Amino acid sequence: MSRRHAWIDASAGVAGDMLLGALLDAGATLDAVRTAVHAVAGETVAVSARQVTRAGLRALKVDVTALVAEPPARTWRDVRAMLGRAALPEPVRRNAVAVFARLAEAEARVHGVTPDDVHFHEVGALDAIADVVGSCAALHDLAVTTVSAGPVALGSGSIRTRHGRLPVPAPAVAELARGWQVSAGDGKWQPASAGGGGELATPTGMALLRTLAEVCEPLPPMTLDTVGVGAGGRDPADHANVVRVLLGLPPENEAPAPTAAPMSAAPEALLLLEANVDDLDPRLWPGVLDGLLGLGAADAWLTPILMKKGRPAHVLSVLCRAGDADLLRERIFRDTSTLGIRQSAPERVALARGFVEVAVGEGRIAVKLGHADGVLVQVMPEFADVAALARRTGRAERAVLQEALAAAASAGLVAGAEVPAELES
Ligand SMILES: O=C([S-])c1cc(C(=O)S)c[n+]([C@@H]2O[C@H](COP(=O)(O)O)[C@@H](O)[C@H]2O)c1
Numbered sequence: 001m002s003r004r005h006a007w008i009d010a011s012a013g014v015a016g017d018m019l020l021g022a023l024l025d026a027g028a029t030l031d032a033v034r035t036a037v038h039a040v041a042g043e044t045v046a047v048s049a050r051q052v053t054r055a056g057l058r059a060l061k062v063d064v065t066a067l068v069a070e071p072p073a074r075t076w077r078d079v080r081a082m083l084g085r086a087a088l089p090e091p092v093r094r095n096a097v098a099v100f101a102r103l104a105e106a107e108a109r110v111h112g113v114t115p116d117d118v119h120f121h122e123v124g125a126l127d128a129i130a131d132v133v134g135s136c137a138a139l140h141d142l143a144v145t146t147v148s149a150g151p152v153a154l155g156s157g158s159i160r161t162r163h164g165r166l167p168v169p170a171p172a173v174a175e176l177a178r179g180w181q182v183s184a185g186d187g188k189w190q191p192a193s194a195g196g197g198g199e200l201a202t203p204t205g206m207a208l209l210r211t212l213a214e215v216c217e218p219l220p221p222m223t224l225d226t227v228g229v230g231a232g233g234r235d236p237a238d239h240a241n242v243v244r245v246l247l248g249l250p251p252e253n254e255a256p257a258p259t260a261a262p263m264s265a266a267p268e269a270l271l272l273l274e275a276n277v278d279d280l281d282p283r284l285w286p287g288v289l290d291g292l293l294g295l296g297a298a299d300a301w302l303t304p305i306l307m308k309k310g311r312p313a314h315v316l317s318v319l320c321r322a323g324d325a326d327l328l329r330e331r332i333f334r335d336t337s338t339l340g341i342r343q344s345a346p347e348r349v350a351l352a353r354g355f356v357e358v359a360v361g362e363g364r365i366a367v368k369l370g371h372a373d374g375v376l377v378q379v380m381p382e383f384a385d386v387a388a389l390a391r392r393t394g395r396a397e398r399a400v401l402q403e404a405l406a407a408a409a410s411a412g413l414v415a416g417a418e419v420p421a422e423l424e425s
């Protein structure tokens with residue numbers, strides 16, 4: 001099974017349409033992007049792409065056009081429901097939900113509202129849906145298995161929005177950029193008559209990059225395969241207004257054949273945030289855990305304990321990357337009643353993961369595969385898909401789960417088998 005890495009060059013900034021343009025230019029098909037966008041938004045929006053130049057560089061510019069006169073204003077709750085019911089490949093749905101959750105969280109913080117009440121403005125909502133769903137579908141279509149990105153140029157000066165003049169980086173961008181390497185970049189502020197202000201990164205672009213890229217790093221070693229260049233709307237003279245995506249095979253693909261013991265993954269450094277809580281309304285816990293996972297926690301769970309004074313309580317444990325710890329700590333203080341958070345630095349040895357879909361009756365279920373050195377170690381149908389299919393067909397979850405396991409086994413997905421070629425990221 002070969003891995004395919006995408007490295008995002010956002011040294012001139014990043015916007016949703018620029019990233020989507022770069023992924024299409026790298027070989028993702030417009031068909032795959034349109035199918036996914038239409039599955040979420042219906043025929044209310046058209047996505048097209050054209051060749052342009054930016055400071056003399058050829059690049060692909062994506063255009064998103066609303067086909068309805070007055071697109072409805074949508075909250076994050078509305079968009080989440082649209083993503084939930086759309087016929088999308090599971091990895092595309094999961095990534096798109098995670099991007100919007102991060103965007104809604106950032107907007108909520110800067111506007112002082114709850115994420116569920118964040119409003120994606122009219123045409124802006126359609127734009128964002130097309131950019132986010134389109135980029136997630138394009139990555140899927142390119143069979144990308146891992147993503148990283150370099151430092152991001154954010155810009156300087158100020159921009160005019162429907163709420164008046166905002167400083168650059170725009171507040172939501174600054175929020176989304178926490179924990180990532182950034183700079184103002186080379187984009188100089190100029191008056192609107194000379195092409196507009198110096199905003200180089202937009203909230204949608206930053207939310208996509210922060211969610212899809214696992215780490216901020218210089219271009220990693222890889223055998224370079226394809227370069228895609230996506231254009232922004234403006235063409236200032238002082239820099240090429242583009243995002244680039246470099247696709248290639250990481251060095252592991254060139255390593256010798258796997259040995260017998262398939263557990264050679266290197267430990268990764270993570271942080272464990274923990275708090276003992278004895279006075280939170282128990283009905284709030286599921287929302288707390290979902291919120292932390294939506295913000296990028298690697299895992300979040302509760303352990304029942306007996307605390308001082310004989311009180312039944314829970315330990316909230318949140319495993320995360322160091323760059324996400326500030327955001328998650330603030331979220332824990334906001335959503336629980338804890339007065340303190342412990343922190344330790346465990347190492348995790350994780351299997352590489354991916355998904356394939358199997359047909360079960362009239363539905364499809366994503367099967368999560370954990371693998372090492374080209375060999376499957378864990379094979380487990382996604383329970384959310386099992387439960388959804390059971391609900392739709394009126395069958396028992398247990399029966400659907402057994403059928404999904406049997407479908408996986410007859411497709412050769414069993415522990416010890418070779419990782420299948422079509423493994424999705
Ligand atoms: O209209 C609002 S509320 C608004 C808020 C913010 C904040 O950062 S808060 C930013 N903007 C600007 O809107 C455009 C579009 O951004 P997309 O991510 O939807 O492409 C961009 O210039 C933002 O900085 C608007």
Ligand code: NI
Pocket residue numbers: 119163
């Ligand atoms: Ni607003």
